[in-house]
Amino acid sequence: MREVFGARGPSRVAEGLRAYRLIAGMWIRSTLAYRASFVLTVCGNLLLTGLDFVAILLMFSQVDALGGWTLPEVAFLYGLSVTAFGTAQLAFGSVASLGGRVRDGSFDTLLVRPAPVLAQVAADRFALRRLGRGVQGAAVLGWALVAVDVDWTVAKALLIPVTLVSGAVIFGSLFVAGGAFQFLAQDAAEVQNAFTYGGTTLLQYPPTVFGRDLVRGVTFVLPLAFVNWVPAAYVLGRPYPLGLPAGAAFAAPLVAAVCGALAGTVWRAGLRSYRSTGS
Amino acid sequence: MADAFIELDHVEKVFDVRRRTGFLKRERRRVRAVDALSFTVARGEMVGYIGPNGAGKSTTIKMLTGILTPSGGRLRVAGIDPSRERTRLAHHMGVVFGQRTTLWWDLPLIDSYRLMHRMYRIPDARYRENLDRLVALLDLGDLLDVPVRQLSLGQRMRGDIAAALLHDPQVLYLDEPTIGLDVVSKTRVRRFLRELNAERGTTVLLTTHDLQDIEQLCSRVMVIDHGRLMYDGPLAGLHEAGESERTLVVDLEREWPPIDAPAPARVVRVEGPRQWLAFPASRSAAPLVAWIAERYPLADLSVREPDIEAVIARMYAERAGRAVP
Ligand SMILES: Nc1ncnc2c1ncn2[C@@H]1O[C@H](COP(=O)(O)OP(=O)(O)OP(=O)(O)O)[C@@H](O)[C@H]1O
Numbered sequence: 001m002r003e004v005f006g007a008r009g010p011s012r013v014a015e016g017l018r019a020y021r022l023i024a025g026m027w028i029r030s031t032l033a034y035r036a037s038f039v040l041t042v043c044g045n046l047l048l049t050g051l052d053f054v055a056i057l058l059m060f061s062q063v064d065a066l067g068g069w070t071l072p073e074v075a076f077l078y079g080l081s082v083t084a085f086g087t088a089q090l091a092f093g094s095v096a097s098l099g100g101r102v103r104d105g106s107f108d109t110l111l112v113r114p115a116p117v118l119a120q121v122a123a124d125r126f127a128l129r130r131l132g133r134g135v136q137g138a139a140v141l142g143w144a145l146v147a148v149d150v151d152w153t154v155a156k157a158l159l160i161p162v163t164l165v166s167g168a169v170i171f172g173s174l175f176v177a178g179g180a181f182q183f184l185a186q187d188a189a190e191v192q193n194a195f196t197y198g199g200t201t202l203l204q205y206p207p208t209v210f211g212r213d214l215v216r217g218v219t220f221v222l223p224l225a226f227v228n229w230v231p232a233a234y235v236l237g238r239p240y241p242l243g244l245p246a247g248a249a250f251a252a253p254l255v256a257a258v259c260g261a262l263a264g265t266v267w268r269a270g271l272r273s274y275r276s277t278g279s
Numbered sequence: 280m281a282d283a284f285i286e287l288d289h290v291e292k293v294f295d296v297r298r299r300t301g302f303l304k305r306e307r308r309r310v311r312a313v314d315a316l317s318f319t320v321a322r323g324e325m326v327g328y329i330g331p332n333g334a335g336k337s338t339t340i341k342m343l344t345g346i347l348t349p350s351g352g353r354l355r356v357a358g359i360d361p362s363r364e365r366t367r368l369a370h371h372m373g374v375v376f377g378q379r380t381t382l383w384w385d386l387p388l389i390d391s392y393r394l395m396h397r398m399y400r401i402p403d404a405r406y407r408e409n410l411d412r413l414v415a416l417l418d419l420g421d422l423l424d425v426p427v428r429q430l431s432l433g434q435r436m437r438g439d440i441a442a443a444l445l446h447d448p449q450v451l452y453l454d455e456p457t458i459g460l461d462v463v464s465k466t467r468v469r470r471f472l473r474e475l476n477a478e479r480g481t482t483v484l485l486t487t488h489d490l491q492d493i494e495q496l497c498s499r500v501m502v503i504d505h506g507r508l509m510y511d512g513p514l515a516g517l518h519e520a521g522e523s524e525r526t527l528v529v530d531l532e533r534e535w536p537p538i539d540a541p542a543p544a545r546v547v548r549v550e551g552p553r554q555w556l557a558f559p560a561s562r563s564a565a566p567l568v569a570w571i572a573e574r575y576p577l578a579d580l581s582v583r584e585p586d587i588e589a590v591i592a593r594m595y596a597e598r599a600g601r602a603v604p
């Protein structure tokens with residue numbers, strides 16, 4: 001105890017990751033205590049979230065192309081979006097339930113523990129069953145990578161993991177910023193869902209099927225386009241939406257970093273505005 | 280004041296409260312929950328912190344623990360500004376909220392303890408020693424594998440107290456720790472706290488509405504109301520501060536009209552041949568007894584010491600500007 005008091009502690013990020021690991025670990029252990037029920041819920045999650053892709057398959061049983069994109073190409077979009085979203089949701093999905101804790105004042109108890117609050121909120125009730133979505137997305141992505149007609153280059157190959165990580169960070173930022181908003185409006189979870197779940201559904205379809213204004217909003221205001229539309233256009237050799245400049249696909253990590261920084265700022269502002277409850 | 284462990288210097292907390300007064304109409308009001316509050320608590324003290332509902336007790340504790348940031352003034356605990364260095368301070372304090380648990384609701388009690396072991400970086404040997412001791416003292420042995428949500432209120436409270444002490448905090452804040460406990464649990468918790476303070480020198484700040492907690496535990500009591508400190512001193516001193524009265528209970532040989540006692544003594548109640556007379560606690564009962572014995576057929580009598588509850592009720596009421604009964 002004295003060591004922590006006297007010495008300057010490890011950086012906050014390391015502290016946060018450590019706390020996250022400890023709390024998530026506890027929830028995972030408790031989930032795995034009922035192994036059969038865990039396997040069932042993961043499978044259920046996998047099937048349920050897979051329905052989105054079934055919808056796409058059904059559409060392609062009627063048409064050959066969607067907005068000019070073939071099935072493997074749309075599957076590529078789908079895989080990138082759902083894998084990134086699944087990862088972000090696994091890591092930060094619990095932040096969405098912050099409003100309830102703020103309203104009933106149980107958020108107080110997180111503030112008296114020696115760990116960064118965001119890590120505690122994000123790891124709370126860590127739900128390993130959410131793995132289903134990411135696994136399902138990754139499977140579709142795997143198939144799409146084999147099925148698309150692409151001249152692979154090193155840059156294109158490298159862009160895939162970079163995009164996945166960037167996409168996860170962009171969605172994660174959305175979860176965190178949306179959670180921070182619940183410090184002000186405790187019932188804002190619905191609004192947040194519209195952006196996160198709505199966003200990932202939107203991104204499962206090519207930009208060419210949407211109106212220009214929507215695409216503009218999804219590129220410049222809420223930069224979800226960098227989760228898959230822009231990098232996928234580069235990989236597939238298609239024109240960028242909105243005629244973005246040539247290097248746009250490689251800006252994804254930059255966009256993700258800016259999103260992460262903004263989300264951090266919004267979170268801190270939200271946390272500062274927290275004023276507990278009267279009892 | 281060299282050894283002041285908790286220091287408050289003109290600390291304030293103002294809440295902006297918005298209230299709906301009609302469709303789309305809102306009224307803003309500022310609630311001064313804590314108002315220029317100054318006090319210090321030395322290391323190892325055990326202090327009772329009391330006051331009527333809404334006095335600002337919980338708000339003070341929330342500022343001391345870093346949950347809330349003061350709107351003004353200076354606040355230090357172990358030299359640390361709680362709201363700025365919340366996580367650093369967390370290693371040195373334990374908190375028990377009677378109203379809500381700090382334990383993980385859906386998991387067995389022992390899981391919460393294991394997690395705290397790691398989170399607070401408690402050395403293994405120390406953790407095992409503390410856990411064994413707390414489990415024995417608070418009688419938690421059969422509860423460790425029970426999910427927290429299945430514990431009764433008193434069981435959960437004991438579980439929470441143990442959780443707050445696993446990491447050997449230097450200070451323990453208790454916000455209504457005996458709320459809803461039965462007599463046996465209360466006694467156990469009080470004995471435990473007394474020993475903790477005596478043997479480990481843990482500083483304890485305790486809010487409660489049960490004055491027996493204070494009587495049995497705290498040599499010092501602070502009374503606040505409307506966010507301001509009304510009294511700070513030994514419990515016994517409250518009697519004087521509260522201008523309390525003792526009661527002389529007189530049994531006459533038969534029913535009689537109210538005794539016409541000399542002021543300031545006065546009859547407050549008559550029930551058959553028995554009459555109750557109130558007189559200032561600072562005066563001797565002897566002259567009054569003699570005076571009555573001379574004029575009335577006295578059968579028996581007894582003197583009742585002022586009831587601390589009544590003293591404090593009177594104090595609260597005076598502050599609220601209501602008439603004193
Ligand atoms: N989060 C908050 N937002 C707005 N007002 C608050 C908040 N917390 C407390 N208050 C107000 O501040 C005042 C003091 O409240 P506090 O909870 O500190 O009282 P208390 O002394 O703990 O009372 P009790 O004995 O009822 O627990 C009350 O008027 C309360 O309405």
Ligand SMILES: [Mg+2]
Nearest residue numbers: 279336337338
């Ligand atoms: Mg209170």
